[in-house]
Amino acid sequence: PLRCHTSNEQLLTSITKRLTNWDMEGFTKVKDAAIYKAILSHLRKRNAPTIFRKAVRSQNQRAYDGANELAFGAAVNTDGTELKISPSMQVLVRGACALHTRLLGAYHHSIKEQNVPEPRPATKRMIEKVQNEISPVLKKKPQPEAIWKSIRDTDISRRARNFMWTALHGAHKVGKYWKHIPGYEERATCSDCGATEDLEHILLHCKRPWCRLIWDIAKDLWPKTMTMVIGQNPLWGSY
Template identity: 35%
Template structure:
C-alpha cells in the first residue's frame, strides 16, 4: 500500500543505478511513501504467505504501474533494504540465475519495471517528520488491507515482458555449488512421510511453548545450531528424518525381525519409546536429573516430548534476538539435547555392547553429571578464548547467563567464575560408579 504526500525536493541515488547523491529534484517530482505489513510473519500461520519486505516490494511495483513511465518518482521507505539490495546485488543475482534469493519473483518484476521507465526513480530512507507521518499512514493502510482480505489480492500485475526476462545463469559466473543449488530448486522432491510427521510433531509441541509454532525452515536451521556438538546435531537431524535403524526399520528384513521390539518391554522400539516410555533403567533417571537441575534456577519445567527434543533449538522460553541471546533458552537446548543423546547412547550400549544388561542407576547418574560437567568445561574454555568472529555463540557474558543458578556451591564463586578451578553443575556425582563415558 502507498500514500501520496506533498511534493518534496530532496533527492537520493536511484535504486537501479548506483550513483552519488543527485542535485535537488524538480518540483514536479511525485513523492510516494510505501510500506509492507505481514501478520505472524516468519511463522507457520503467516497470513497471505509473504512478509513485510515482500509487501514493500509489491507496493513499489504498484507505484511504478500507476505512475506514468516518464514521470520522476521519489519513493520513501522505512529502511533502505529494497534499494540497497537492488544496487548491490542485482547484477550478481541475474548472473547466477536468481538461485537462493528470497522474494526473487517480486524482485525480478521490480527490476523489470524500473528498466521500462524513462523518468528518474529514486529510493530514499525516511529522514524527517513528514516522511515518517506518510510511512505511518502507508503502514496503516497495508495493515488494514491485509487483515480484511481473506485471500491474497490480485491487484498488481506481476508478469514480465519476454524481452526483459533474464533467463538462466552466465557460464562465466556458474560454479558447481551454484549449479547444484539450481538443480535442487527446480527438482521438486516429495517430502518423506516420516520427516513430515516429525516436523509436524515439533510444531505441535512448540505451539504450547513458543508464542507461535516455528516454520519447517526454522526447525531445520535450528537442528544445526552451534550450541550443539556435532554428534548431537547429527542425532537430531537423523531423528527429524526418522533415519535411525530402530523399530519398524527391521520389520521386513528377513532374519532380523526380532530387532523391531524392545528387549526389555516387548514394545515397538521407536525413538519415542526409547526416550519416554522404555522401562529399562536410563531414560527416567536422566529426565529426573534434567528437571532437578533446571528447577534450581527456573520455576517451570516444560515436560519433554519427542517434538520438543527434536525442536529444542527452536524453543523460545523467553524472547531473544541475534544480538541479545537468552541464557535460559540456551540452557534448555543444552540440557534437553545432551540428556536425550545420552539416553540414546545408553540404549545402544545396552543393546549392542552389553548383551541387554542394563546400566546401574549410580552409573547412569554419574554419566549424566559427567556429560553436563564436560559441556560446562567446554563453554568455559571457549568463553575464555572468545573470538567474536569465530565463536559468536559463546561470549563470556552469555556463558555466565546460561549456567548461573545451576552451579555447585555457586554462592562461594566469584561473579566471573569462568577461570576458576572445579566449577561444576549443581548435582554431584555418586561414589558407587565410575563416570567414564566411552563417547
C-alpha cells in the first residue's frame, strides 16, 4: 500500500470523504476541481490500497520537514518540469509521501493533459459493455454522459447509486483485483464455478442457486413495465 501523510486536515477530509461524491456530482462548485480530478484519476490507476493519514510533525520530524521542503520546491517549480529529488532528500522523505508534493505533481500532470484525464481502461470497458448490452433494448446507443447521469438519479437510494458508480468504474475489490496480492490470489476465482469471480460473474453468470434466485425475486418487485427492459435474462445496464 501507498501511505500518504498530510498535515492539511481539509485536504484529508476532501480526499477521504468527499472525492467520490464530488465525482458523482460532476465536480460542480468544487474549488481546485482540476487538482482533485487529477488526484482521483491517479488513485484509480492504482491496484494496491492507498492509505491517507494526518501527518504529525512530532512523530517524524525529519520526514515532515523534508516533505515540506519538497512541496516548497514543487511550488516554485511552476514550469511543469519533473521535480529533481537529491539522494539525501529521498532519504528524508522515505516513508512519508508529502501530499502537497503529490498535489502539485498531479496539478502539473493535469495541465499536461489539458485537464481532461483519460478514463481508466476498466471504466472505459464497463461503459462500452453497458452501451452494447442496453442498445438493442433501447434501440439506440446511450452516450457515456447519459449513463453517468442515469445513475445519479436521486430516486435511486444513495447506497445503490454508490454501488453502480463503483461497478461502472470496475472498482469493486473482486476478481482480478486479488490476482496480484500475495496470499489472496485464490479470492480471484469463484470456488464453485472456477471462473474469474468478477462482478459480472457474481451478478449474472454464477451457477450458485442464489444468483438466479435474487433476479427472480427482483423481477417480482419491479413494475410490470420493466419486463421490456429486463427481458428473460438480466444484462449490464438493466440492474
